[in-house]
Amino acid sequence: MAMGFCDQIWADVAPLRQAILAHPFLTALADGTLPRDSFQHYIVQDSLYLAEYARTLAIAAARAPSAAGRLEFSDGAKVAVQVEEALHQAFFAQFGVSATTAQGAEPTPSCLGYTSYLASLAATRSYEELVAGILPCFWVYWEVGCAIKPRAVSPNPYAPWIETYADPGFGAATDRVRALVDEAAAATTPAVRDAMARAFRNATRYEWMFWDSAWRLESWPV
Numbered sequence: 685m686a687m688g689f690c691d692q693i694w695a696d697v698a699p700l701r702q703a704i705l706a707h708p709f710l711t712a713l714a715d716g717t718l719p720r721d722s723f724q725h726y727i728v729q730d731s732l733y734l735a736e737y738a739r740t741l742a743i744a745a746a747r748a749p750s751a752a753g754r755l756e757f758s759d760g761a762k763v764a765v766q767v768e769e770a771l772h773q774a775f776f777a778q779f780g781v782s783a784t785t786a787q788g789a790e791p792t793p794s795c796l797g798y799t800s801y802l803a804s805l806a807a808t809r810s811y812e813e814l815v816a817g818i819l820p821c822f823w824v825y826w827e828v829g830c831a832i833k834p835r836a837v838s839p840n841p842y843a844p845w846i847e848t849y850a851d852p853g854f855g856a857a858t859d860r861v862r863a864l865v866d867e868a869a870a871a872t873t874p875a876v877r878d879a880m881a882r883a884f885r886n887a888t889r890y891e892w893m894f895w896d897s898a899w900r901l902e903s904w905p906v
């Protein structure tokens with residue numbers, strides 16, 4: 685049997701996934717040595733990211749051709765807001781991010797680049813491209829969570845983060861979104877499938893950039 689569409693685009697980004705799994709931010713997170721300022725940077729930016737990601741998921745829900753898609757993406761939009769409010773607020777307290785710092789934070793170039801890219805797919809591209817661009821956020825984090833969990837030291841200050849993304853429930857959500865992307869790919873043309881593969885690749889690149897930007901404490905150059 686031929687390889688499914690998602691299996692194909694996943695295999696195509698194997699070098700990007702290797703670069704993600706080998707990134708010093710994630711190796712340091714697993715062994716508990718990640719500098720506190722890098723994690724603070726990450727968690728503040730991720731909170732901004734999730735607020736925008738939730739909006740993009742809500743647009744995907746509105747545009748999904750099937751009830752399964754409308755349910756999945758509207759539920760995803762809700763969970764993204766909940767994670768932003770629960771997990772991140774707990775981390776703000778644990779890692780000493782004040783309410784003023786969190787509320788006054790502006791998105792970095794990498795964060796704004798990623799959220800704006802997804803918003804542009806939602807605004808001006810097909811439903812198929814949009815859902816392909818949405819998928820790495822699920823799938824890359826599920827792969828990272830599963831890869832890091834067995835090598836994480838215990839105790840680890842970042843354990844709740846690792847548990848969130850290695851959770852079988854998150855894996856199941858990833859599988860369902862993947863099935864929706866496969867369904868969209870099967871029903872469209874080769875040209876749209878190529879565009880889907882590009883959206884998937886670009887979003888995966890932004891996933892690497894997001895961790896790298898936290899590692900480097902990225903800010904605006906001017």
Ligand SMILES: Cc1ncc(CO)c(N)n1
Pocket residue numbers: 730733734820821822825891894
């Ligand atoms: C940047 C980014 N990508 C994916 C996830 C997973 O939800 C997240 N929290 N943040």
